Structure formats: C-alpha cells, structure tokens
Amino acid sequence: MSSTTANAVAAPVPAAPGGAGRAGHQPRGAWRGRLVAATGGAALLGIAATVWLGLWVTPPDVYMGNLVRLLYIHPPIAWVMYLAFGLAMLSSLGYLWPRTRDLRFDRLAGAAAEVGVVFTGLTLVTGSLWGRPTWGTYWTWDPLLTTTALLFVLYLGYLALRRVPGEPEARARRAAIGAVVAFVDVPICYFSVYWWRSLHQLPSVTAGKSYIHGSMAWTMLLGFVSFTLAFVWLVVRRYRLAGLAQAEEADGLALALAERRAEGEADAVGRPPGPAPLVEHGVGLR
C-alpha cells in the first residue's frame, strides 16, 4: 500500500505547479496545462456564445414564448449532472477494483462528485424557474424532480463523508463504498417515486414530442458542448487541487515529524521518554 501512496502523491507534483506559468521547465506538464487552459477558454467562449444566441438570435417559441430560452441551459446542465455522477461512480469502482487501486481515482471521484453537486443545484434552480411560469408552481412531486432532489442530498452526504479525516487509503475506501451505495439507490428511488406518482402525471421531460427550429437546435447543441467543456475544465482543476492538497499534507507531516524528532533529540539529554507521544499528537492533528 505504501508504495502506491508514494507514486500517487509523487506523480502530480512535477506537473501541478507548472500550469501555464513555468512553461520552460516542464515541456510535458506545460503542454497539458495549455490544453486545460484552452478547454477553459473554449468553455467560456461557448457559454458566452450560447447566451448570445439564446437571448438575442434565436426566435421565441410558438407555445412557450421567451421561456423556451431556458432550453439552452437547463438540459445541458442536467446532462453534466449525470455525466459527473457517472464519472464519480466509475472512478470509485476503479479505486475499489484491486488491480487499478490508485488514490488518483479517489481524487477524480471526489472532483467529479463536487462538480456534480453544483450542477445538481443548478439543475434544480433552473428547473424550478422554468416550472413556475409553465406549470404554475416552483415545485411538483414529479419522479424526475424528486429523484434529482434526493440525488442532491445523497451526494451532499457523500461529500460530507469525504471530508471525514483519516488515513488517505481508509478515507478513499470509505468514500468509494459510499459512492457505490449512493449510486445503487438512484434507480430504486426513481422507480419508486414513479410508481408513487403514476396515477397523476407522466414525467414532464419525456412526455410528448417536440419539433425544434434550426437555429434553436444548434444553440442547444452548443450549450451541451460548452457546458461539457466547462465540466471537464472544473474537474481537471479540482483534481489537480486535490493532488496538491494531498502532497502538501504529506509534506507537512514529514516536516512536522522531522521537527519533532529534532526537538526530541535536543531534549533527549534532559528527558529520556520524549518523542513518542509528540509524534502521535502530530498525526492526530491532521
């Protein structure tokens, strides 16, 4: 186990501080940093273009009028939510599978779940903004809405579980099991809410077919692409940040151990049973 930790901690360190700034030293890291920056820039431009096309260029809908403009952001945001939780689930399985066990999978799962929770919140907000004028209410106990709300609290719990301190491996294993346990609940939840509400209404999103105007379709597609790019950029940045935090934690521990050891050696002349409890204290503080 200790060798994997060393690898996982050591691997991102050369690439991470580089980013776009220290281009000269690390050719490979710099190339990667530029790619990430380009993704972020493309996402920003894409979202700006979606806003422009969505608000000014595309025509209002025959039935929904200007409300249809939410079509360009609400479905893409919901899609990113599914993408994020799917990625979190896959990387948690990657961590649990003994052959691919690596703390990088754990960090990826954490990054994806965090971004996923943000996008779930955005899905709920944009959805209820849309629901108020079209359905006459901010909230209705529709299977998709209810499952999304439960998904939001389920993964808030998962993030809380990730923040519980502990040894990196133990923490990663707990988090990965928690992710699997939460993910299995999603289909059961959806079907039970669906049956619960089956007498009242069909899922609002899949009911009925709609025809879509050319420029509207293109704008929606652009929305999907640019929100996906934004998702990739956020996850990569968050993943790197988690790697740096872990490296800093390990460095800090090594530093604290060295300091305590030096103190212990200095004190050793005076007080023989010195360093042991101090070191334990240092570990506990994390």
Add this chain to the structure above:
Amino acid sequence: MWRDAALVAGKDLRIEWRSRVGLNQVVPFAVVILVLFGLALGPSRRVLAPATAGLFWVAVLLSAVLAVQRSFAVEAADGAGDGLRLSGLDAGGIFVGKAAAVTAQLLVLEVVLGVVAALLYAAHLSGFVMLAASCVLATAGLAAVGTLYGALSAGSRVRETLLPLLFFPLVAPVLIAATKAWQAGLQGRPGSGLGWLSVLAVFAAAYLAIGTVAFGPLLEDG
C-alpha cells in the same frame, strides 16, 4: 458465515437484553414522536387516520438511526470493535449478524409502535399479513443500510451528525414503499400492496448483498 452471523446477532441481542437501552429509551422516543405528530396535525381523525402509515414509518426511520448508533456505540466502548476484528469471524457474517440484531430490535419496536399508532390515530389494523410482511422486508432494508453506513461513519468524530445525513436520503424509497404497502393493508385491499413489497424486497436484497461484500474492507479501517 451463517454461524458467525448467529454468534454476532446473539451477542448484540444479549447486550441489548441486559442493558435494555432500546426498550427503555428508543421505544419511548418513538412513541413521543407519534404524540408530537398528533399535536402538530391536530386532533381531527379525518387528518390523522389516513396519515397513520406515513407517520408510523417516519417514526420508525428516526428510531432506526438511534438503534444503529447504539449498535456501533457498543463496539466503540472498551475496544470491543478491535476484539471483533481480531476474532477471525467472517466479515460478511459480522455484517449479517449486526443487521439481524438491529432488525430484531426494530421489529419489536414496530409492534409496540403499531399498537400505539392504532390507538392514537384511531386507525384499524386490518390486513395483518401485508402489514407484517412489509415490516419484515422494510426493516431488513433499513438495518442493512444502517449497518453499512454505521460502519462507514463509526470511527469518525462527527458520526452522530454524519449518519442521519447519509441514512435518510438513501432510505427514501423504503419510506415510500413501506408507507404505500401499509396504506394498502390498512385500507383493506392488501393485493394492491404487492408491488410495493417487491420494491422493499429488491432494496433489502441489494443492500444486504453490498454490505456482505463491502463490510470486510470497512472493518479493516476501524
């Protein structure tokens, strides 16, 4: 594995029988919740009687968290958890045993609570087979998830607040399905609750399976 499960369940139930924490504290707590619901909703029978099933199951969910916390508090004291880890018992067996002990305690609680709910909310307890079957299946699911999450949050300092946050959203399907099954039973048409029983069975089976596999690695962490 089954022998180990029986050993662990027997141990937990013996501890409970000698300390009677569940009987003296968790059952009264659940009754208090039923009284509070009555106060919150008012004395009208027309409001309370149809809500009986839902209120009963919310009270069970709240008590289940306490039962699970108690089940792991027992292991935290005096290094009992380390003893269990070093005992060489099968990890899946330990999981099944602890879940079975929680199930047994909750079933006793549900019997008491069912009678109290019938008295307080003036509901007729008809369709006994449906009520009992949904109790067994729902409680097995609750105990499986509770034991799994209890072990996940056991070592941490924030376990009292973490467990409910993890537990309640996850058991939302159990609340829906068990309430529907109970409503079907109470309204005297148990046939319409069979679909909900299958939801409860799928939930219990899924989490018993995950727990049996995942408990080993969780136990190692402590």
